[in-house]
Amino acid sequence: MNIEIITPDKKIYAGDIRSVRVPGRKGSFQVLKDHAPIISTLEAGPVIIADEQGGEVRFDISGGVIEVKKNRIILLADAVIQS
C-alpha cells in the first residue's frame, strides 16, 4: 500500500506502508490494505503511519483531504506543523 503526503510547499512523505491513521472530519479512522475507496476531509490532528519495517512515523497536520483508491493513498495536507 502506497502513500503520498503532499503540502503546497513540498512533498512530505512517500512510500509503502502498512497502515495510516488520519483525523477525519467525522472522527479519526485507520486505513489498512484493501480499504474501500474513500474521499474525506481532515481536521487538524495527528497522521500516524505504520511503515513496512514496523516503525511509526507521525505528522501533525492542520487539515486537508485524503483520497484512497486501490491501495493508493493521497493525502493533501494544508500544512504540516511538525514532523
Add this chain to the structure above:
Amino acid sequence: MANLKAIRVRLSSVKSTRQITSAMKMVAAAKLRKAQDAIVQLRPYADKLNEIQAGLSAALRDTEIENIYAERKNSRGKVLVVAVTSNKGLCGAFNANVIRDVRRLMTEKYSSQMRDGDLSFMTVGKKGNDALKRLKCHIVEDHSDLYSHLNFENVTALADRLTQLYLSKEYDTIELVYNQFRNAAIQRLTEETYLPVSAAAEVEKGTIQADYIYEPDQVAIVGELIPKTLRIQLYRALLDSFAAEHGARMTAMHQATDNATDLIRDLTLQYNKARQAAITNQLLEVVSGAEALNG
C-alpha cells in the same frame, strides 16, 4: 579624434557596469531555479485537488447547491483589482506590462466603475504600488512584504482576506492581474477573475468517479474544497509571477551584458585608433622638427 583619457574613463565605467549586470544575471538565474522548483512542488497538490473537486462537482451538477462563492445577482458591481508586480526593477517590461493592463481595465472594461469610484486596487509588489499611486488610484491595501517570505501560509492569509472581502459584499468582483511564467524568456500577462468562482470546468463524466465513500458528504467536501482551491489559485499566481520576474530580470540582464560587451569592443577599437593617431602625430612632430634643424 576623441581624447584618449575620455575614452579610457568611459571604457572602465562600461566594464564595471558589465560586471554588475552579469552578476545580476547570475543571481536572477539562481533565484529563478528556486522559484521554478516551488511551482513544480505545488503542481501535484494543485492537480490532485482540482481532480477531486472536478469529480465532485460533476457528480453534484444536477443537485442545486447554494454556492456562496458563485456570481451574485443584482450586485452593485464594485470591483477590486489585485495587481501583482515585483518589488525591484531592472526586469525589462515585466512591471510595465502589468501597469499597462491595469490602465486598460480602467479605461475599457471597468470605465463606468472607475467613474463612479467603484474600482479599487490591491497591490502586491512595490513597483505596482508606486505606479498606481502616481495614477491616483484608490489603493486599499498593499501586500508587497509578501515577497520576503513567499510561502503558502502567508499567501493563505491574503487569500482568506480576499475571500472575506467578497463574502462580506465589500466587492462583487475580484480580478487578478499578473505575469504567468512560460519560460525564462517569455512571460504571459494574465487577467483572471478570482471571485466569483466560475462554473466548474467540464470533465468527462465517469472518468474520475469510482464508487467512493464520502466523508462527511459530497456537498460538505465541495464546500470545504472551494476555499482551498482559491488559496491554491492565488499561491500559484504569486509563484508564477515570482518566477516570471526572475526570468524577466535574467533576460534583461543578459541583454544588458551583451550590449555592454558590444560597447566595450567599439570603445576599445576607438581607443586604439586614437592612441595610434596620437603616436603618428608625435612621430611627425619629431621628424619635422629634426628636418627643420637640418634645413
